[in-house]
Amino acid sequence: MSPKRLKRKVVPDLQRYFVPAENWEDNRVMITNDDAHHISRVMRSKPGDVIICNHPDGKAVTCQITDITKNHVQAVIKERLGESAELPVNVTIAQGLPKSDKFELVLQKGTELGATAFVPVQADRSVVAWDDKKTEKKMNRFSRIVKEASEQCHRNKIPFIQPVRAIKTLVDESSEYDLKLFAFEEEAKTEEYQSFGMLVSEINPGDRVLIVIGPEGGFSEQEAALLKQNEFVPIRLGPRILRTETAALYALASISYHFEELGCRSCRQ
Amino acid sequence: MSPKRLKRKVVPDLQRYFVPAENWEDNRVMITNDDAHHISRVMRSKPGDVIICNHPDGKAVTCQITDITKNHVQAVIKERLGESAELPVNVTIAQGLPKSDKFELVLQKGTELGATAFVPVQADRSVVAWDDKKTEKKMNRFSRIVKEASEQCHRNKIPFIQPVRAIKTLVDESSEYDLKLFAFEEEAKTEEYQSFGMLVSEINPGDRVLIVIGPEGGFSEQEAALLKQNEFVPIRLGPRILRTETAALYALASISYHFEELGCRSCRQ
Structure with missing residues (x-):
């Protein structure tokens, strides 16, 4: 070597x-x-x-x-x-509300891995529901998690945490993104699909990318249909079935690896 | 696109x-x-x-x-x-014993991300110490975690968990690996270093790769020197300082992305 x-x-x-x-x-x-x-x-x-x-x-x-x-x-x-530890791509993670403290894991690890913003999503199959009071209380804790993670991992910016959204609202407000993806294993199993690697290879530094991850039970048929109708591209994240909280971390680590360690913008399949 | x-x-x-x-x-x-x-x-x-x-x-x-x-x-x-959900590279994660239940997180997520084996390492700066009794009790729990994670993520094989080792023992038994890496941010900050992406680009399917991650406090000077003397290559995993339990997941997700999603064996910087 x-x-x-x-x-x-x-x-x-x-x-x-x-x-x-x-x-x-x-x-x-x-x-x-x-x-x-x-x-x-x-x-x-x-x-x-x-x-x-x-x-x-x-x-x-x-x-x-x-x-x-x-x-x-x-x-x-x-x-x-002059140093910057910011991911050269702006990645927003929209995470279907998962059980227990998994959203906090996504916030902490996602911050380390370079996410620009997080959107908690009240999905059809989310077992938990956050009311306004619960959300306000949680937001204080979430803000502390991303601030401390940003300091610890030497980032220049603290990721932004948006209020809880329904999938519908997320879709309505998604026109600002250059690329919209959603983790949808079922679609990726069908005869024709676009690999995550191919899609990442098309991203340019500075692009705004939105990645939507379903909760434990995945997306409902209605949600998947709505996302597809609005130019969200279904992806799989490797051939193994990842838990909801692992999916965002895989996506962010891959994008970091692609741009920050492989430094290979021109490799296409 | x-x-x-x-x-x-x-x-x-x-x-x-x-x-x-x-x-x-x-x-x-x-x-x-x-x-x-x-x-x-x-x-x-x-x-x-x-x-x-x-x-x-x-x-x-x-x-x-x-x-x-x-x-x-x-x-x-x-x-x-005929299906296989196994990572085409055999990756063994040697994890410096971290605090609380972080080793379990590495086992569960590392299994999802395709690791072949895990080695808990009693490092100089590991705050915890595992005696024989504690280890035996833990091993039962660890075995259940990797088995359940393998079933859930549809793997064909359950990763192997080795007994606790000292760094010295790990080094002595490392001749079977084709590539030996250790996460060492300090070294990666020096004038000359080999990027993780360049090293992964040299891996061939079927290769055995050993990745050593330090505990919260990182490697001691003696450990780092010993690893370097024995052909372990220091790497950074992106420009942000990852927590110990995030480092293994970044490395595995990157190797999965490289071989399973990017499908790009020939891209070099």
């Missing part, structure tokens, strides 16, 4: 915090609440220590801490970082 | 059971224990119903049930199935 070798910039392994836009002013950043607590009590940082702050626009900077009080940490921007 | 279309054989969606070799005789199969209970009580099957039985050698057959008693189900073989 004599594969080509790549050059890569070394990025320092500093603690990373996502800071809301209103806390940035000129060359200063103010960190508050849980993150301030994390800096002072968990990391036991002192003035002079360096951290990385991420702006919601994706910008990452190194900052030197200048002042620490109980609920606030002041820092001054030192250097803008 | 006008991607090529593929033909695919339709496989019936029947309940699937893995039956030990000693329970096969001529054209008859005997199903016992939990699986017999599942057939009679959970599925409420009757004589005449058809199931799929998998032999440990990977053979899959349809069988017609002839007799059901409390603890035994007799069935007669009808037809051998």
